[in-house]
Amino acid sequence: MDKIEAETKIELISEKISAPAEAAKAKTPATPAPTPKPAVPAKTAPVAQTKPQPAAKSTAGVEEKGSDAQEIFSEFREHSVAEFFKKNRQMLGFSGKVRSLTTLVHEYVTNNLDACEEAKILPNIYVKIDNVPENDHVRLYVEDNGPGIPKPFIGKAVGQMLSGTKFHRFIQQRGQQGIGASGCTMFAQITTGKPVHIRSGTGDGQVYECDVAVNLKSNMPAVSNMVEYPGKYRGVTIVGEFAEVKYDRSEYAPLEYLKATALANPHAQITVVDPTGERIVFQRAHDEVPDRPVPAQPHPLGVTTDDLINYSHHSKERKLSSFLTSNFARISDAKVDELKTLCPTINFDKMPKELKWEEAEAIVKAFKQVKWIAPSADPLRPIGKAQIEKALKNVLEPEFIAVSERPPKVFRGGVPFMVEVGIAYKGKAGRQTKDGIGLDVKRFANRAPLLFDAGGCATTESVKTIDWNRYGLKDIDNMAVTLYLNLVSVHVPYTSAGKQAISTEEEIIEEFRYAIMEVARDLDRYLSGKIRDEQREARKKAITRYVKQLAADLPYLAGRGITAEIEKKLLYLIEHKYSKIFEKTTRLTADEEKAAKKEREEEAEE
Ligand SMILES: Nc1ncnc2c1ncn2[C@@H]1O[C@H](COP(=O)(O)OP(=O)(O)O)[C@@H](O)[C@H]1O
Ligand SMILES: [Mg+2]
Structure with missing residues (x-):
């Protein structure tokens, strides 16, 4: 597909996709409903009669009684991870208006690139940022041509925190925790009260569109207005409206971020349309998709007790020994034998699910005593x-x-x-x-x-x-x-x-x-070479200035020779021989180079 066609397509979709979002706005009131304040609990009678602490005096001089445990714990509540991040949104990068917008673009674009890389697709990413004039909001539209998200996973992918395809895999990707896209959805909700709109196609002839919000109380996705229609679109498009964000062109703004993204992803084509309507295209510089990231197994030396407990309690292996050999890099049967000697009280035949904290702690300690082969670098995918x-x-x-x-x-x-x-x-x-x-x-x-x-x-x-x-x-x-x-x-x-x-x-x-x-x-x-080049040219020029005079004087002094010929010969010498003489007299000898290099390395090592 050529570029113009693609862009026209994107614009049309952009129009189309805004329709259900508008419809959703009309149908559903602002999502989510504000969290109701917990009812004030009825006061319970104090259990202890004795005062645990001296009562503080108020300014009026009346003694104020401190709360007892019953009273304090009547306020005890559980919170979801979504509520936690709502309160601590700065932890997700939502602080400051410009930074918040860059964070949104970052989360969506990293997901685009991860998805394309895994599916071995050359990414075409389209980002459109618009100011919504009526209400100071910013509308962000991000479209990719990746593998898409299958219908049953759309809600969870963008509407549930700590969920995704990456967290549990030991794999080199940009995303890790599963709080990127859902964090953005939460940010839309808490700043504008609106869900985000998603379109997804996996290339099977069906396209899905819906609105997604995060239920902040339960951290469960709230999917609404799902529509399904035949279409060839493959990829994910997200449209969201956000407040408390601002578009500008500073060094921390989305444009700079996307320019940097282009620097590290020469295989990606990134088009940005900013609120002024200007279109900036970061052209693909290289049309080979990077190799798919491959899963790695954790190396015993990088594992904490908590990791070991987590892995073992989710393992389907029947024995601790086979759990160790099949889930970690570099653990062979022989290494398990070494671990057995180091941890004689642990039964390596028991179910991994039954591993206790103290035992895991002992195994992690033993890991540090065993001599391991370094982890394989195969899963690493450098840019090159x-x-x-x-x-x-x-x-x-x-x-x-x-x-x-x-x-x-x-x-x-x-x-x-x-x-x-x-x-x-x-x-x-x-x-x-x-x-x-x-x-x-x-x-x-x-x-x-x-x-x-x-x-x-x-x-x-x-x-x-x-x-x-x-x-x-x-x-x-x-x-x-x-x-x-x-x-x-x-x-x-x-x-x-x-x-x-x-x-x-x-x-x-x-x-x-x-x-x-x-x-x-x-x-x-390079720079000293350049300086040398400049010096050489300057000296050459200076010498050339004397050629005419010398060529005129030489026949007179020597009593033979013709001025015009001497001038020609001298100019030839300067042009063809001087550079070599200059190099010889100014360049360090090979031995000197070596000595200087050694000296630098020694200094560096210090
Ligand atoms: N553009 C996309 N294409 C395909 N899958 C996506 C896309 N965006 C998000 N996902 C899916 O949603 C999951 C959650 O995304 P996110 O919240 O950003 O977490 P993370 O990227 O850390 O896994 C991802 O793991 C991925 O499975
Ligand atoms: Mg992500």
């Missing part, structure tokens, strides 16, 4: 050097690029990860500040941009450790340089549910540091 170069070229059009990819390592003893670092110089690289252009650090985790909370992030911490002077880049803060940092892992240790910062694991900081040093060295080499 060539793709990063393409993406940087495509989006930033820089003068120079270097990319460093380091081999896989582990953090917390057993979680495999790797880092990818790129550097781009000049062109559109760098960050526009009040005082001019400056260093721009673009952070990513599994290809998803991290725009916020840079402060406590492992990436920022490792950038801080670099001594740029060592690479002749002491002015880095005022240079047109973009530093591109991507963490690849099956389990990204985010600092919060908002997934905007990577926790400061020592191993991760170290790896980023080494990779940054590598690309800094490459840029240094």
Whole structure:
């Protein structure tokens, strides 16, 4: 399908899809109904006669009696995870008007990319942001061409927190917890009272559209206005209306976020239409879908007692020993024997469901004493050097690029990860500040941009450790340089549910540091080469200036030769031989290069 056709199609759908949403508005009152306040419980007679504490005195001097346990516990309630996040929406990234809008776009777009990657589809993502003039709301429309969500799962996918296809799998994807899409639905409800509208098609000839809300009390999906019609559409489209959000073009806004997304996903085509009607297209730079992420088994060194209890209590294995060998990487029968020796009181023939906390604790302790083969890096799906170069070229059009990819390592003893670092110089690289252009650090985790909370992030911490002077880049803060940092892992240790910062694991900081040093060295080499080129050209020019005079004087001094011929020969020498002489006299010898490299590495190791 060509682009114009696709865009026309999208516009039409956009119109069509707004109809049921409007209908829903007319039919159903604002969803959800406001949570009724718990009735004030009747006071129960105090049980204890003695006062546990001295009573506080009110300002009026009258003694105020403290509540007793009965009174306090008459207020005891259970809360759903949805209620928790309603109260703590900042944990999901819903704080500040601009950030909240970027969070919405982020959640929807990461889901689009995850779904396309798993289905091996080249993503075409269309994002339209409109201001609703009547009420200060923003209408967000996000459409993908992914595998779609089957009808029975639509409600749960976007209307129930902690549900999804990713949380329970040890797999490298952008989403992890199952609170992204449903968090957005909750945000629509609590700011506008409206559900979100979903359209889904799995390519089987039927298309489904419905409104979805989260029942905040029960954390169950509330699906309404389901319509079903024949159609070829495959993918998911979500339309939502949100308040307490604002569209602008600052560095934390959706456009910047999508630009960064394009940098880490050169295989995606992303079209944005902003409230002014301007259409911005981040063109696909590379038309190969990344390999499907593959599930990994957890490595014993990355497992906590709580994990072990959780896994074992959900296991269908009959014996603890077979549960261990079949659910974890690197646990063989021989290793189980070692564990048996280390934990002699535990019966490894019992059902995994019966594993007690103390036993799990002992096994996790024993895990630390056994010598393990490092976890396999097979499930890791890096972007790759060539793709990063393409993406940087495509989006930033820089003068120079270097990319460093380091081999896989582990953090917390057993979680495999790797880092990818790129550097781009000049062109559109760098960050526009009040005082001019400056260093721009673009952070990513599994290809998803991290725009916020840079402060406590492992990436920022490792950038801080670099001594740029060592690479002749002491002015880095005022240079047109973009530093591109991507963490690849099956389990990204985010600092919060908002997934905007990577926790400061020592191993991760170290790896980023080494990779940054590598690309800094490459840029240094390029820049010193450039300076040398400029010097060479300047000297060549200076020497050329004397050629005429010399060619005129030489025949006179030597008593032979013709001026015109000498001039020609001298110019030939400068043009063809001088560069080599210059290189010889200015370049470090191979030995000197080696010594300098060794020195730098030693310093780095310190
Ligand atoms: N665009 C989409 N295409 C296909 N499936 C989706 C899409 N968006 C969401 N889903 C499904 O809904 C689930 C919940 O999404 P979300 O709440 O964002 O959590 P997470 O991405 O962390 O799993 C996902 O795991 C996925 O199964
Ligand atoms: Mg998600």
